[in-house]
Amino acid sequence: MIKALIFDVFGTVVDWRTGVANEAKAVFAEHSIHADPVDFAVAWRAQYAPSMQVIRSQSRSYVDLDVLHRENLEATLAEFELTGALDNAALTRFNRAWEKLPAWPDSTEGLTRLKSRFAIATCSNGSIALMTWLAKYANLPWDAILGAPVARNYKPEPEVYTASVSALGLNPEEVMMVAAHNGDLAAARKCGLKTAFFARPTEHGPGQTTDLEPAENWDYVATDLGDLADRLLK
């Protein structure tokens, strides 16, 4: 019997590409920078996985995602030949773009409905601060912030899923991981969690080729978060 649902957030619940591009557009306009905001958002996000890998491989102690995002922001600005274009205060503000991401249209209502039956929590790589302020911005009614900051490691390391389950005082089979990413679900399943998938076919823009279909026989396959709520609450 499932008692809690834990969610991937970036891509699954919120549209990071649009949100970061919108913030980049505003920052670039303010500083008379000529660069494509969507390209910038994609380049910034491209550094996400390698920056966490250094921690997952234990070459570096855990630092939270806000620290990685800031380092990746400066590296991305260098890539765009924009080093020095933003002062420290502007960089600090720009880094909070990740707290201002729009929810997908079905997310808030779907989560609100699921919250009436289950505990709902994040199992994201985001920090407590990032997840808390993002939830307030995007109106996401989480019961708890779990994931990386609880485990002090990054998905898909198994301890991130197991620490999130333990933090709720539950057993793995009582918790379902919800994600639009097959890799995230595969890692959760290896830890004994239940799994639910729906695609977010424009997370990476109109030409997306990945995660359009379930790659395994996940416990639930839905069309979106609203549809998942329909199935779980029926």
Place this chain on the structure above:
Amino acid sequence: MIKALIFDVFGTVVDWRTGVANEAKAVFAEHSIHADPVDFAVAWRAQYAPSMQVIRSQSRSYVDLDVLHRENLEATLAEFELTGALDNAALTRFNRAWEKLPAWPDSTEGLTRLKSRFAIATCSNGSIALMTWLAKYANLPWDAILGAPVARNYKPEPEVYTASVSALGLNPEEVMMVAAHNGDLAAARKCGLKTAFFARPTEHGPGQTTDLEPAENWDYVATDLGDLADRLLK
């Protein structure tokens, strides 16, 4: 400018004495135990502070409050000459009494109103599990669960307040500690947080003599959580 409010929970937001006594009454009836449920609740709670002190003094590594509650439950049963009266499953269920505490009548509405302007989080000694399930039971709309589980230490150790502030990415003066306990506020103030007090004059029952009045010039002194919301939102 205050951006977040962090709350003591047991006593300040919920009525632990009534909640634990109600659960004790049910357990005692089911097992034909003749003991006073309110006396039992008070005796169980009396072991709370000394059990944490062993951890605060670093004589013992951090374990979460559910573990301490369970140990204290068995000690309290011994004190009432009830050792062996409950099997392991019954003890496990009884220990979850702390997740079934009624909110004071003004708590849910006051928190809901405050949530529209501020981040609201727990800064309790309770575990993430305890705080999450209690919030679902008592309808407490927290944005985040902070406090002891984030710091891996117990209030009033300063790191519990400072770790809670840091977890939100804020500075101490941007965060206000809200408590019905002067000692909790004094510890938070020493860490640079703002402070808000209201009394819960029946937390300890009809004869309560402690924390009936503010002991220092706290930043806000209200009559209850609803009144605090009135003052902060005006």
